[in-house]
Amino acid sequence: MKIAFLLHDAYGIGGTVSATLNLAGALAKRHEVEIVSVFRTRDTPQGSVEPGVRLTPLVDIRANSADKDHQLSRQPSAVSPRSPSFSQLYNALTDQRIGGYLDGTTADVVIATRPVLLMYLAHFGERDYLRIGQEHLTHDSQIPEQRERQNQIVPDMDAFVTVSHADAEIYRGALPHAASRILSIPNPVTLPTVMPARSGQHIVVAAGRLVKVKRYDVLVRAFEIVVRNRPDWSLRIYGSGKEEQALRELVMERGLYNHVRLMGPHAPMESEWAKGDIAAVTSDNESFGMTIVEAMQAGLPVVSTDCPLGPREIIQHGVDGFLAVPGDPESVAQGLLALINDDQLRLRMSEAARQNAYRFAPDVIAQRYEELFDHLLTDRVRKPLRPTARVLAQGRLIAAPGGGFRLQLKVTGEGATGYAVGIKLRDSPELRTIPLESGTLVKDARGQLWAETMIDPRLLRPHEGTWDLRLFGPEGQDERMVAEGVETQYLSGQAPWLDGQGVSSAIPYRTMDDFIALRTWFRPAHAEIGQVVVDEGRTGFHLSLLLPAPAQAGTAVHAVLRHRSDRTVEFAVPAQPVGEASVTFAVPHREFLARRLGATDIWDLWIRTGDGSEMRAGRIGGDIIRRKHTDRFPTAVDRSDLGVAHRTVAYITDDNDLSFSVKHA
CATH class of the missing domain: 2.60.40 (Immunoglobulin-like)
Structure with a gap:
C-alpha cells in the first residue's frame, strides 16, 4: 500500500511534524510511504526522517530558490482563503503544485494534517484513493474561521482522525451527519534510546513552549509550596517563548532562583527527561500531550492538570501519575509532594508509567492506522463506491440575465433531499429560505455534480444590507456557504431595478474569508x-x-x-x-x-x-x-x-x- 502525508513544512519542528515523522517511519516498515511537504524552508529536515520514507517538497521558499519570486506566488490562492486566519504562504503557486500532485499521485491513501491542507484535499483530491483528515489541535481551540471551513469538509472525507476520544465526541456532536467518519487515534511517540530515568536526582522536569496556555506561572507558584516543604528538590523548565521574561521575573519575585531554572529549548528531550524523577504539566488545554508520553516512556510519573482534552486519556490517576485542578498551584503542589515524600510510591508509579506509555509506541499506533485503512478499503469493495447522497456547503453564485442569480451547490451522490438555502441578513434575525430541489443536477467537465436553484433578489426586500448564504440540511446542519466561484459579468453596467414597489439592487461577492455574500439595496426611489x-x-x-x-x-x-x-x-x-x-x-x-x-x-x-x-x-x-x-x-x-x-x-x-x-x- 502507498500512503502519502500532506504536511505544511516537514523541514521545521513542532508536534504535528514530530507525530507525522514518527507515524510515517513506523508505516514504512510494511508500506511505501511519502511525506509531501508543501514548503521547503531548509536544506535538511530538523526532525528524523526514516530511510524508508520518501520526502517530496513542492514549493521551495529557501533564499535564492527558483520558487521564491515565482510569478504565481504573487497571485492569490483559489483554495486557501485570503484571511489572516490562514497562512499567507498559500497562493496560486501552491494551488498549482498541490493540485498537480493530488491529480497525479498513485497513492492508495492521502492524509491531510491541517485544515488548509484538508481544503486542498477536498478541492483537488480524487476518489480513487482514501482521503483522510487529521486534527492535531482540538475542535474548540481552532480559530473559528478555520474550524468552520474544516467542519464543512469533514463529511466529504473517508475518515477524520482526532488525537483524543473526547475531541472525537465533540466533533461528532458538532457534525452528527458525519459521526460515523470521525474516530480517534492518539499520536505516536518514539521510544527513547537513552537509559531510563534513575530515581534520586530530586529534579522535577517540565518541557514545552513558554506560552500562556501552558501556565508555567502555575507551576512556579506550585513549586514555591514544594520548596517550603522540601528545599532539597529543584525544578527545570525546558523551552522558549513569549512568556520567558515574565517567568524569570516571577522566579525572582518569589525568591526561587536557587530552585527553579529556565533551561531554554533542548532537542531531543529524552536525555533531559532521564535526569528527572517527576514530570509536571500545568496547561489550561492540551490536544494530546506528547510531552506526557515522552516523560512516561523515560520512567517519570507525571503530575498534570486535568485540562481538556488529552491528559486524562494518558494518565491513570493514582497509578502512573496524578491529575490536578487546572490553574490551582495548591492542587499541583499536593500531587508533586505526594510523590516527593514517598519514595516507594514514586518507584511504583515510575514503572507503571513506563509500561503504560507503550500503547503510544509508533508501531502500535501504525497498526491502528492500518486497521483503519483495511476497514475503509474493504468497505469500498463490499459497497461499490457510491458517495453518500449529500449537498455540500460549497457553491457557485452566477448572475443571470434579467437580474436573478443561479446558485450551484456541490453534490456527492444522487438523490439528496431535505436541503434548503438560507439567506440571512447579517447582524439581524431576518432570514429567507429556498428549498433545494434535488432533481435539478448539472455535471461539469470534471464529472462533479452540482444542485442548481434560482435566487430572486426581490425575495430580500425591503431590507438593505449584507446577506450571508447558508446551507440547511436534513439533520440540522447550518453551514455558511463557501465560495467555489462568484460570477457577476451580467451585472456590469446594469441599472438598479425599478418596479411598482421601489428601486432594488443586489450584488453578490466573495468575502475576504471566501464565503458567498450578497449586498442589497432597496429604496422607494x-x-x-x-x-x-x-x-x-x-x-x-x-x-x-x-x-x-x-x-x-x-x-x-x-x-x-x-x-x-x-x-x-x-x-x-x-x-x-x-x-x-x-x-x-x-x-x-x-x-x-x-x-x-x-x-x-x-x-x-x-x-x-x-x-x-x-x-x-x-x-x-x-x-x-x-x-x-x-x-x-x-x-x-x-x-x-x-x-x-x-x-x-x-x-x-x-x-x-x-x-x-x-x-x-
Whole structure:
C-alpha cells in the first residue's frame, strides 16, 4: 500500500511534524510511504526522517530558490482563503503544485494534517484513493474561521482522525451527519534510546513552549509550596517563548532562583527527561500531550492538570501519575509532594508509567492506522463506491440575465433531499429560505455534480444590507456557504431595478474569508449618479431618477446638500431636466465654505422633487459592491471670502451613496 502525508513544512519542528515523522517511519516498515511537504524552508529536515520514507517538497521558499519570486506566488490562492486566519504562504503557486500532485499521485491513501491542507484535499483530491483528515489541535481551540471551513469538509472525507476520544465526541456532536467518519487515534511517540530515568536526582522536569496556555506561572507558584516543604528538590523548565521574561521575573519575585531554572529549548528531550524523577504539566488545554508520553516512556510519573482534552486519556490517576485542578498551584503542589515524600510510591508509579506509555509506541499506533485503512478499503469493495447522497456547503453564485442569480451547490451522490438555502441578513434575525430541489443536477467537465436553484433578489426586500448564504440540511446542519466561484459579468453596467414597489439592487461577492455574500439595496426611489465633472469651483452631476411613478411634466427637482452632523443645515441647488427621467446640476463649492461648522464637514447629497419627497443619490447599480475604493473624483482647492484655502471632494460612501468632504487645505 502507498500512503502519502500532506504536511505544511516537514523541514521545521513542532508536534504535528514530530507525530507525522514518527507515524510515517513506523508505516514504512510494511508500506511505501511519502511525506509531501508543501514548503521547503531548509536544506535538511530538523526532525528524523526514516530511510524508508520518501520526502517530496513542492514549493521551495529557501533564499535564492527558483520558487521564491515565482510569478504565481504573487497571485492569490483559489483554495486557501485570503484571511489572516490562514497562512499567507498559500497562493496560486501552491494551488498549482498541490493540485498537480493530488491529480497525479498513485497513492492508495492521502492524509491531510491541517485544515488548509484538508481544503486542498477536498478541492483537488480524487476518489480513487482514501482521503483522510487529521486534527492535531482540538475542535474548540481552532480559530473559528478555520474550524468552520474544516467542519464543512469533514463529511466529504473517508475518515477524520482526532488525537483524543473526547475531541472525537465533540466533533461528532458538532457534525452528527458525519459521526460515523470521525474516530480517534492518539499520536505516536518514539521510544527513547537513552537509559531510563534513575530515581534520586530530586529534579522535577517540565518541557514545552513558554506560552500562556501552558501556565508555567502555575507551576512556579506550585513549586514555591514544594520548596517550603522540601528545599532539597529543584525544578527545570525546558523551552522558549513569549512568556520567558515574565517567568524569570516571577522566579525572582518569589525568591526561587536557587530552585527553579529556565533551561531554554533542548532537542531531543529524552536525555533531559532521564535526569528527572517527576514530570509536571500545568496547561489550561492540551490536544494530546506528547510531552506526557515522552516523560512516561523515560520512567517519570507525571503530575498534570486535568485540562481538556488529552491528559486524562494518558494518565491513570493514582497509578502512573496524578491529575490536578487546572490553574490551582495548591492542587499541583499536593500531587508533586505526594510523590516527593514517598519514595516507594514514586518507584511504583515510575514503572507503571513506563509500561503504560507503550500503547503510544509508533508501531502500535501504525497498526491502528492500518486497521483503519483495511476497514475503509474493504468497505469500498463490499459497497461499490457510491458517495453518500449529500449537498455540500460549497457553491457557485452566477448572475443571470434579467437580474436573478443561479446558485450551484456541490453534490456527492444522487438523490439528496431535505436541503434548503438560507439567506440571512447579517447582524439581524431576518432570514429567507429556498428549498433545494434535488432533481435539478448539472455535471461539469470534471464529472462533479452540482444542485442548481434560482435566487430572486426581490425575495430580500425591503431590507438593505449584507446577506450571508447558508446551507440547511436534513439533520440540522447550518453551514455558511463557501465560495467555489462568484460570477457577476451580467451585472456590469446594469441599472438598479425599478418596479411598482421601489428601486432594488443586489450584488453578490466573495468575502475576504471566501464565503458567498450578497449586498442589497432597496429604496422607494433613488437617484443613480452617472457622469461627474469637477470644474473650477464646482462639481457637476448627471443623474437618472428612478421613481415608482413618473414625475409630472414641469415638476421641480433640486439637489439638496445636508450637513451630516447637523441635519438642520442644508442648501439646495436647482436641477435641469434632461429627457424624461434625468437631470443635471452643479454644486458650487462656495456654498460649503460659507457654512463651515468644523475642521472637517461632511455633506450628504439628496434629491428632492416638487411634491416634497426625497431620495438618496449614489451608485448602487452594476457589479461593484464597494465603489468607495473604485470610483474616485478629483479634489478641488477653493478659497473662502476670507482667503482661507479648503479642500473639497465628492466621494462614494460605504453604502455607495455620494457625499462631500470639506476641510482646511
